[in-house]
Amino acid sequence: MANHYYNSEDLGKFGNIGEYQKPLADKFFDYYGEVFKNGALTEKEKSLIALAVAHAVQCPYCIDAYSADAYEKGYSQQQMMEAVHVAAAIKGGAVLVHGVQMMNKVKEIAM
Amino acid sequence: MIKSLKVLNHNLSNADNQLSILENELPRQTAFRNKIAAFGYTALQPSGIEVFQINIGKMCNQVCKHCHVDAGPDRKEIMTIETMQLCLVAIQNPTIKTVDLTGGAPELNPNFRWFVTEIKKLGKHIIVRCNLTIILANKKFNDLPDFFKLHQVEVVSSLPSFTAQRTDSQRGDGVFNDSIKALQMLNAVGYGVANNGLILNLVYNPAGAFLPPSQAALETEYKTELFKNFGITFNSLFAITNMPISRYLDYLLVSGNYQKYMDKLIAAFNPSAINNVMCRNTISVSWDGFLYDCDFNQMLDLKVKYPAPQHLSEFNIQLLNTRNIVLKQHCYGCTAGAGSSCGGAVAI
Ligand code: SF4
């Protein structure tokens, strides 16, 4: 084991998860491949969504992969940063909207 | 103005130094020859020479960062009229259907227009690799669209993005705006606008250390964006892979991307692209009349293999058609993904 949890080389080994459970890995990778194909949304649009979600879930592997993929597919630096802001706004909003729950509770018990 | 590697006396302006990096620096990478041998290709031979590609000079008004020719305003190598005359003899061979003029900016050769006119008299289809900005570089080039039209020349032009930022980052400040104006001038005389035989094709190549995305998706996007923003139309878009040679090799090394880029090319190896690599139906001629398997081998000074004649003065199509093509590690650039070698994606 390395003395740190994340290793960039592990991204290239993602497919190896099938070594321990092949049928489920196969199903996942088939599904993953299908999801990212052109559909009602283009492959390019899906790449930008993936970039934003990667930031929201803070997965370094996904950030690495989709920063490259979105740039390669032609998004500009500004567009990519705006996508990250969308992720940040949703995450921030998700925290703040719970403030209403806090307020509800406080109002319930406060004199 | 940025200088060429040659004028800077850069280590990579020497073809042997480039080859030494390509062949020796990453010893764990499978040799291209062994890779294709695993698919039954012990050697690669031409399918027959149909395209005669001539580099009529290394002089260019641009100094693009990725240029595999190391072209620029400071390059003085220009094909003479005597060498052009040798080309005109060679292309009389009936199997040669297309003459592909490249450079540098081929229009900077003082005998360019005479040469195009003479080639046309022989009934050949002509492609000119026009960098677009040359049309605006000087008043005397403003009528190039009309000249191209007169000779029914197919125009193939690089535009790495439909945005200024990305185009200029690769090709130089202001190149995007001038390219747009030049495309509008070509459209104005009828290029790329209708089914009138005036073909205007664009070339995409990545502005960075990565491989091109889907050619079909890019073409759709380019057509939409260029029309919406500038009213520009064109025929087809070719997505090509940058070759790890010359200035692009320098960029890869300086930016620390060399190994990763070579790994990407090898990982994207597509055996079905082997049959369609450009060198199988093309012969490449340098400004001084030497013969090469392709423009990339030309820049690496890898002349066609003996017993094929190495110079135009001994041109012999039979001997050239039976030669073994010279293959090195940069050839992975022609077999990556859909495969691309100057004409765009060639396999599915
Ligand atoms: S890529 Fe083309 S336009 Fe750019 S410097 Fe090279 S020859 Fe000139």
Ligand code: SF4
């Ligand atoms: S680099 Fe040249 S010789 Fe090598 S495969 Fe491509 S076209 Fe052929």
